[in-house]
Structures are given as C-alpha cells and as structure tokens.
Amino acid sequence: MYEILNTIKSPADVKKLNIEQLKTLADEMRQAILNRDSIIGGHVGPNLGIVETAIALHYVFDSPKDKIVWDVSHQCYPHKLLTGRKDGFITDAGMKKISGYTNQDESEHDLFKVGHTSTSISLACGLAKARNLKGEKHNVIAVIGDGSLSGGEALEGFNNAAVLNSNIIIILNDNEMSIAENHGGLYTNLRLLRETNGKAECNMFKALGFEYHYVADGNSVEDMIDALSSLKNIDKPAVLHIHTLKGKGYKFAEQNKETWHWSVPFNLADGSPKWNMSGENINDITYNYLLEKIKKDKSIVAVNAATPSVFGLNETRRKELGEHFVDVGIAEEHAVAFTSALAKGGAKPIFMVMSSFIQRTYDQLSQDLALNKNPAVILVAWGGISGADMTHLCSFDIAMTSNIPNLVYLAPTTVEEYMAMLDWAVEQNDYPVIIRQPKEVIHTSLPVDTDYSQLNTYKVEKTGQKVAVIAAGSFFKLGQSVANELNKHNIQPTLINPRYLTGIDQSCLENLKANHDLVITLEDGELDGGFGEKIARFYGASNMKVLNYGSFKEFTDRADMNDLYNRYHLTPELITKDVLSVLK
C-alpha cells in the first residue's frame, strides 16, 4: 500500500527517487494523510495541498542542516511523513505519539513547536541571523500560507526579512484560502500576481525588496524542484510564490475547502463525519441571537478573525448576516482595535474569538479597548482546561485578561444567563465586556438577572455555612457536585456563582466571615494570576481559610482530561477530601 513511502526513513531517501517515483510517493503520502485524518481528525486541505512542496524541499535541500520553518504547522504532515514519522499516519500507536504540529522533541527536522499563525518568517529571520553571526552556511526557509500572511507578526517579519541581506527563502503557499476565504488588500495583489503568472510590475514583495519568483502549479513536483533548485544557496532574501490546490487529491476537500480545512474523524468513502454533532449547541444559540438582534438594530456587527467555523458561522450563515458580519482575516490585533472603534462610532460590535487566540491581543485589549472604555463586546469560545494540543490551550484567558483595568469579564453558568449577559453587554454603554461562552448547553428554569451594571456582584445560589464554594462559569456544575459531596459529610455549604471574573464582591466575601471557615474557588483555567488568587488575597489578613482550584501554570499536550482533573484535584471527591483535611 505504501510501497515507496515505506522506503523513506529520512530525507536522504527522497533524493534517491526519480520523478515518477516522487509522483507515486505523493499519492501514497496523500493516502497516509487521509488515513490519519479520517481516523483521528486533523488538518486535511492544507496538508493535501502541500505534498509536492514538501517532497521538493527535502529533495533539494538538506534538512536539518538547512532549516525549514512551517508556519502554524497546518501543513506539516507531508514533512513529517518524510522525516521518519510515517507511523504517525499509519499505526494507532504512532498517531497517538506524533502530534499534528511541528515539534522539535519529535524530530531534529522540526525547529519549533508552532500552532499559532504568522510566526514563521520572524522565526526564520532569527535562525538566519544566528547563522550569520556564527559564520555558518546553510539555507533558511519559511513556508507560509496566504491566509497567515495577513497576521501582523508575519508582516513585521516580511519587513525585516527583506533587509537581512543574506539567504532567507520564503515560500508563500497561495491556495487562495485562509481557513475560510481570505480578506484584505494583500489578496488583491496575490490575485494580480497569479493572473499575470507573477509578471505584474505592481508586486508587494518586490516593493519590499525581495527577489520574487512564481510557480503557477505548485502541485507539480518537477516545477517545484526546479524552482527550489534555482533558489538554493541564494545570497539574498527571496520570495517563492506558489499556487497550489487546497485539498488536492480528495474530491470532497477540493470541492469544499472551508469545511475540509480541519475535520473531525470521517468516513473516507463519502466524507461524512464519524462523530454525531447533532443536538442543541451554543453556536446555534448565539447565531440565532445575532440574527434576531440584527433584524431590530442595524448597528449590530459581529467581527471575527478568520475562524468563523469556531462559532459555526458557515458560508450560509455569514451571507445571512451580510454587512453585519466582518471577517478581518487572521488579524486579531486589528480586530480588537476595530471593535473598540466600532463601539466608539456608535455601532454595537461583538468580536468573536477563540480563547487561545485572544492571547494575540493583550496590548490591544489594554490600550485600544480598556483604556478607552468603549462598550465593545468580546465573546470568548472554548475557554477552559482541555485536552488540546499544547499550541491551542484555552486555559490562560482569565489570567491574561482579568488583570487589565476596566475590562469586565463575565462567566455565565447557563444558556439563559449567557443570553442575558450577552444582551446586557450589547446594549450597555459603559464597559468593554468579555463573555466566556459556556462550553456545554445547560439550561435553567430559574430566573436570571438581566442587568449586570452593578459590577462584581456575586450571586449566592444557596446559603449554607462553614464552607463557601465560589464556582465560576463552566465550573459552576462542579461546584454543585462539590456541594452535594460535602452534604454527605454533614456540611451544607454556601454555593456562589461569582459571574464576574474581573473583580471581587467585597460585601459578599465580608459577609461570609460571619459563619464560614473556608472558602473554595473553582475556575476553569490557570490558577496563577486567575480569579481565585484575588479571593485568597482578599482574605489574606483574616482568619478565613481559602483553597483555590484550577489548572497549573503549564503547557499540557493532548492530555487525558481525567488525568488532568485528578492532578488538579478538580473532582468533588478530591476537593471534599481537601476540605475535610483543612477543617479538621
């Protein structure tokens, strides 16, 4: 099945093959990629499109002496297949071992752990400068997709790479797509360059000072080998613009590029997902809210930075939202400033961003938004402890955002509370408000507050004594379980939904002193710098004991959630054990 692929132990083996064999290798690599993706899920389209580039790179260059940096790693599977990691695509054990991202701990052919976009050029610049300082000679190559090009870090990198005055080769993989379609003026120029076979005078790369080459068929292994051979050992900064087909070789992925950028496990024959994803979900609820809201108020606008699928905003839905949806491309910094100014200009903006990517906007949250106190709304998806790859963890957003002045970060515990908070946030005029979307659909039949303008007012859901459980957002459910577990030990704890992650309710906390000995905090995220430590500080000089629960300060990697919860003591039983030990 993998006749040629099985002979490839390292890049040296690629160099031994003739063109026909390389083409067969490409076919086998596509099979292997689809095998992995269909079984455990992963990036489909980006990897299928870059197979010939990876082959040509390893045919022409000498990794690891020559350094190849893969932007965001969405397209690193072919490279992994050629660098001793084909087990990661073929065997069950291998798939668990080999990650979907580059990782220097896996192979000397990987330089960095990468999962956020637009970093490759800056990283390549560093490698090139280090080479120059040390008087070494080798090629440094960055491979970046057209989608990643719009990120500020990539553009800063381009600006600096242009003046390196030494070897650096940037392969711009233009498949005419980001995760969804591209957005911005950069793509006007890329189109012009494609349409003129790279000949147009108006060329942003030449404008920056790069040597520029174009390959019309980046899925031709011969053309790619020719192009790369002519650039090998070049003594100045060069851009190789290649045109490839995203999803090449799998008809469903070629036909529907957005859906097949990344996929859950699927049936190879018909492309149908193996996971049942029906049932009520937060994305439908949020979309329906937006749709209804827009009918009544033309100033509503949803903003997203190239990840509409995280919010279930597929092409149909985006069309339905029309001018009330703006995808700014991969440009989270711009998105926050843009959102702040939309609010200043009298619109009602909602920036929708995944927790891991809000990390790209600290200074914009602080300066463009918080300092200006514009009443913009940010919706954070997937916030919390997870079994994600180490590059896509979502456990840092509370610690990152909650210590910026003026921001209000709300953590709803139910769908009803989420809707009430969202509508309040959209309609108020006083605060920048972030809302952490619930990860699960949990309904309540109890009434929820509609006004959140009295900041930092915690809600006492159940009054008890001795122990108070302050359980935030998605961990409120855990708080309820802890309370039930404590009941078994004749403790009737107070249960509190704090609602606000950005501040403390002094009066509520003060009142607890009367008949409580211990306060425990539960937050779905990192303890260091998070919500619970603020409570610990508040009680620091009092007799109240405090136990904080959350995740540790660490990058976990595709962790088993039960392992994590046990290690973090995030189970009702372990927490109860701790409580009893403190109270005794």
Next chain:
Amino acid sequence: MYEILNTIKSPADVKKLNIEQLKTLADEMRQAILNRDSIIGGHVGPNLGIVETAIALHYVFDSPKDKIVWDVSHQCYPHKLLTGRKDGFITDAGMKKISGYTNQDESEHDLFKVGHTSTSISLACGLAKARNLKGEKHNVIAVIGDGSLSGGEALEGFNNAAVLNSNIIIILNDNEMSIAENHGGLYTNLRLLRETNGKAECNMFKALGFEYHYVADGNSVEDMIDALSSLKNIDKPAVLHIHTLKGKGYKFAEQNKETWHWSVPFNLADGSPKWNMSGENINDITYNYLLEKIKKDKSIVAVNAATPSVFGLNETRRKELGEHFVDVGIAEEHAVAFTSALAKGGAKPIFMVMSSFIQRTYDQLSQDLALNKNPAVILVAWGGISGADMTHLCSFDIAMTSNIPNLVYLAPTTVEEYMAMLDWAVEQNDYPVIIRQPKEVIHTSLPVDTDYSQLNTYKVEKTGQKVAVIAAGSFFKLGQSVANELNKHNIQPTLINPRYLTGIDQSCLENLKANHDLVITLEDGELDGGFGEKIARFYGASNMKVLNYGSFKEFTDRADMNDLYNRYHLTPELITKDVLSVLK
C-alpha cells in the same frame, strides 16, 4: 506673540484665514510647541514636522463630524493647538491639564486615548464601518508616521482598510525617521516613491488596492490643502503619502532628529537639557557589559524594537555594537519571535524592551518563546509604578508575563545582582529568562549568587521572626525601610529577596510557618495577577496571615508618586500600621 493663534478657539477659526495668515499661524504654533516642550518636556520633532498637516486638516475637513485619528499621538500637539487647547502650551496650569497624547476626555476632536503606535488605521476602520452601518456620511482620516508603519497592527489595518469599499483616508507622514532611523523593506519602497515623486509603478499601497497620492513638500500648507481638498469625501480607501521634515523650524531638532524625537525640558537658545543627567546609570552599565561580552563571544546579539534611546543606545553605541545590535523597527512581536529563534540557532540574544511595550508580545512570549523554552534573554526597562501618562504605564509587566508557563522572570535588587543574573541568563541553555532592570543604581558590597539555575529559590537576607517581608526587585529598598520601621515597634522581621517573580519557594515559605504569623509582599507593580497573590494562595489554607502590597488595577495618569504611594500604602509607616493592626 501668538497673535493669530490667540484667535483660534476651534477649527472653524482656521477656515477663516488666508494662506499668509495660515503660514504665520504655523510659525506661532511652532513657538507654542517649543514653549511647552522646553518647559515640561515632550515630543519635539514629530510635532514640529506635522504643523502644516494639522492646519490643512482642520482647514479642509470638519472635525468633529469628520474624524481624525492620530497614530500614537506623538504628533498631536498642533491638532491640540487648533482645537481649543492652546493653554496647554502657553500657561503653566494649562500644561499640567493638557496631556501630551490625544484624549477624548479633553476634547470632542480627539477620538481615542492613544500612546502605543500603529493603531490608527484599525481604529479608523472601525469608525468608518460604524458610519456605514448607521448610514452616516463623513470622512474618516488616520494620520500615521512612517515609523509606526512597521508595526503589525498597522499592517493588519492597511490590509483591511484597503477593502473597506468606502471613504477612509490614510495620511502617511513620511519624515524618513522612526524614533531612530527606520528599518525594513517597507522603507525601500517609501524611498523609491519619494525619489519618483510618487510615480513609481512598484507601489505597495497601490498593490494593496489603495488610491495613492503623493505630496513632496508636506510642510507646504498650500500643497497640503490642495491634496486634502481633492481627497475630501472620496468614496474609496486612499493613501496620501506626504514627505515632511521632522523637527522643522528648530535647527537643533532638524539637525539631530533622533535626539529631538522626545526631550526632557531644555534651554531654547542652545538646546541644552535643563535636567542634570550625569552620574552612573543602568544604561551605561548594561552597555559596557554588552561591549565586553561581545569582545569575547561573537554570538551575542542585542535586539531592540525602535526604542534604543530607552537603553541609552545612541548612534555611536549602536555603531560600536555593529552586527551585534539589531533594531527591528516598531515590531515587538517580530522581536520576540526573532529572539527566540536566535537562541534556537545558537546565538545569545538579549531583547531590550520597555515595560509598557512588552505588552505587545503576550502571544509571542507564550507561543514563540515559552512553549519552545529557547534560552533567550529579555531585559525589561522602567518596570514599576510611575507617574507616567496613562498610555505608558509600566506596572503591568509582572502580572502579564509571570503567569505564562516556562518563563523565568528575575528581579535584581542591586547592580551587582543585576549583572550576575544577566550573565547567568545569557550563558545558560535551559530557560527563557526575563530580567527587570533596576530603576536605580544601588550597589552592594555583599557577595551575590552567580548561579540562578535552582529556580524559585528565595534569598533570606535577614532572619527574624513574627513578620516576614518579601520584597521584590526595586521594592527591596522599601522592604529594608519597612524592616527598620518595624524594629521601632520591637519587631525584628525576616527580610527576603525573592529574586524570582515567576514562582514560589515552597520550602522557604513552609519554613516561615514555624515562627512567623504574618508575611507581607512588596512588588513594584499591579497586585492583581502579580507576585504577591501567589504567596497569598500558597498560605490560603494555613494560619499564616498575608498582606500584599503593590499598585491597584487601574490606569493612572501622570499621577503624583507620593499620592500613589499613600493610596497604595507603599510607605514604611503605612505598612507598619497595617502590620500592627493585623498582629494585635
């Protein structure tokens, strides 16, 4: 003296003047700007260069209906002079009242509080989109300097502005300078455009899809009025590239643009500074360290993002450092990724950044650096509570960086400890290390450790009992004063230099339980998410009382330091009072 300027109460008054009067107004405005700068310090060159642009903007457009966004506000003085705030340049009371940055609380002609660069285009995009959604008609104008252009947020903004499909006018003020000289390929294109009077085919702005115009003499008020008049009410995105003279009208500033970007108070007649800045300082110490180090090790490289003056790296020193100094331009994100990759490539990089601007790199610190654990060094200048403008506060860096896994953040208390930590950080191969530069030159004759590889080992400087004072970095001196004050009340406290801001010394803290009742923490920065809260959490379930001292979560603005210290209880007397109250 200010005959015409005195008649300008609002932009409407500018429109009444003829060209000759406008030229006289320009002269008077330059006098007023120099008056303020010479008395209280501030941005000199950027403001002197943009006088005619500000006049033309207010002559042609109708602020506040038309919206003008000034990037970074380094050049907003002329605008302030024309919008009712000339007192800020002429009277002592006015100078205190009016800040050096745009501020919507000062005037309806300011849209945003801005002091970090590269944000104006994104902000203008938001205003333009809000206008479109609401069906309003007016012009939205961003004024951005060529230096700010290299920042990722600006480039993301350009990319998005290009496809707004409606009115937005970007004035690119090209004075051929950032704070120091410019760096990067962007400037190759700007030079070509200047040399061809804007006619070159290879034009990055046209490549992005902008309508493009060029004004060769941006200090000609007639030419600027003509150019802006022709763009007024344009229905698509346009770039007006203008060439101006930084420092125009003040010969010292024209001659030495870098020195005169920003100045302390100075004598108008000869340009000499009014402040005595002689004596030993941290910048000289750091520079001398670098110089010596480079002689012995060719892999050492200092990296900076367009603020070499913060580190005293003037042109002479930069030349001396040669290829061992890289200014990447305003591009902090690139700088961190570049630095991380330099370390990966075997160089020994030191990224030198001001506390307020490290905020621009959260995700790069997390993903490009910390996740990869490359042994790069970052030097943070000016970290701590200050009387700075609200846009340039330096009190957030501990909370921002110390909760990112894998980073080691060191806080030296003396010059000798600083040098030892820096040298250890540069030579070790295991951790990304950040060092908070001391703000004051404090020497010690006691030996300091040279090895910091045992992470999070606090140093007990004096053993006492009852109270332990953990005093970090620049607040160690305060800790000593607190100890002395406590002595007066018959308390002999333990005094601890924690050295590491990113973690706790469990064994040290555990030992304190034996004969201490209270631990107090002192950190020169925000309490929320900071160092002290980690100590409060550690002791949460114990009988140890904890008091944390630092700044509140707030944006202060040109605050009086004594007021701040009193409000934050950061004096030996107030802390001692608190201690006695807890102990009684």
